[in-house]
Amino acid sequence: MSAAERLRTWRALAAILAVMLCGTVQAQSVFRADAAHAGVYAGSAPRQFHRVKWTFPTGGRVVSSPVYRDGTIYVGSDDGYVYAIGASDGRQRWKHRTGGPVASTPAIANDTLYVASYDGKLYALDAKTGATRWTFATGGERRFEAKGLHGFLPRNQTIADPFDVYLSSPVVAERRVFFGSGDGNVYALDAASGRAEWQFATGDVVHASPAYANGVVYVGSFDGDFYALDAATGRERWRFHGGQDPAIHNQVGFQSSPAIVDGIIYTGCRDSNLYALDAATGAEQWRYNASGSWINTTPAIVDGKVVFGTSDSRLFVVADAGTGKPLVQQQAKAYIFASPTVAGDVVLVGVLNGTLEARDLATGDVLWTFATDASRRNAGWALTSGGEFNGALLFSSLWREAPIVAAERQFDVGSIFSSPLVVDGVVYFGSNDGNLYAIE
């Protein structure tokens, strides 16, 4: 071994050691597979649907995305519990009660599970037993809200957004836990003790999930801005201004979480754009415009491609990561909020009509679909016979609670907000019908 080779070997070992000491979460044990949120999983997802391996029922909607560690699947539920479930048998290993819906995806580092709850607390739990290690209380949770939101009536009424379904999912790096809150802050806590190290105030709710790379935390806010914060101090490195919508507050805010690959940040925005930003400066590299349709999915980045979905226009898009030029555009049957997952040459996409689609990465063609139980039941004809949302029957009025109720009825068809997880060829995802599904 030459001196140069020895130096490279030592550098590689040092890098591995540094990662272990920092406690950066491992692939599969955090939202979007890793701290950079690339959304790419090891192995391959099935190109054919074979069977439902198991179904785990919870007492509420499963918006949270499942994560995996040492033979166990971890997921939150809107019933207020965090669950640990055997990956092989689908049996509950433990559950831990929080004070509100757990619409956040857990992150696991050094045998500690971190997750946010609508009770306004971040929980640190023993991943093996579910026992509490510490909790941290934020300033309290709330949904994004605005007067006359989305054109709902009366215009002077402050309305909570029924489509703001997620909570921020924590990411762990540099011995710190980073997450956003409905109180508008981004927090950095000591991962071991839960002590607050810094907090950064944005102008509105932060329900996107921070990504981490090279000492910087990146996250967008419902205030319409995207932030790069120093991971050690919380100091703002730069901010990027997304669109604003003072009329009905529909085309504003980052619900999508960022993905970072090769120094470029990719993030969707409710202003209908998917942005590619320089991670060092925040300079815009390109944007893909979805013509009035939200981009709430966190993009998956693989082999120079950006994979994402849109809401109202229902597009599944694979774009060139260097230019933003669409390589594939196909229409799904309903809105896509769930972040696509890439495993091998298969992309898994949850759709709000309660179906999971498996698509070929190269062509975008549908390989197979799986409809949840609630989607098949189609209560109240929320869906057309073709699987699209039945808008004519659902949205009969914009007054008072009517559009809120209509949105909830849409979600009752087992809408999939949860981003799929792939482990050993098995696909795990949550549904609004209350189930966590394992299919292969």
Added chain:
Amino acid sequence: MFRNVLLGLALVPALGVAATPAGRWQGVVDIPGRPLALIVDVAQDGDGRWIGSVIVPALGVKGAPLANVSDDAGGVAFDLGRLLASPAYGPATFAARLQPDGAMAGEMRQAGNVAPFTLTRTGPAQVEPPVRSTPVAADVAHAWHGDFELTGYPRHVTLTFENHAGGGATATLLVVGKATTAVPIDLVVQEGANVRIESQAMGIAFEGRLDEAHAELQGTIEVGPIERPLVLRRESAS
């Protein structure tokens, strides 16, 4: 025996009434998981044509017109026109038969879904007449121009009214923004100095008040859920 004869005589007029779909009908469509209650009024107009209207409390609908009402040898069919219609699946349709017990039973189809329904006659029909366009005053029957801003972009509007002998006025609405859109107008109503136009198909409406000089229509335009102030100036005065 005598009792049975009386009972039989009593049933004769009831069976006779059941042979026509005319009347007010009330019941439920058995949509799985969310039954839909409705009231349907069906009658014949002065020309003998079948007309009707529907009330659907759960959808906030009162008196929406029925379309394509037909009565054929005990079979009754109608649709709900624009109500619950979709471009891909067409209108919501009802097809039923009058039952020996006096009920109207059949199937509702909407957006490709099918569910059974049963309606019971509760009284005479109370068909709600459709809202019709009115003529507009001579000083309104012109072309009007104005501008408004929507989602950060300016739009130029040209609204033109036209009266027709013996009927209501019609209007054309042209909106020029990033694209040029000819908006189909369903309804034109003038009441005193107030003028209102509606496009149900596109969810656009304008309501304005004629100023004292009869040179401006000062009001608001509604585009879906968004309301914007809009002042239209008469072409000859602009």
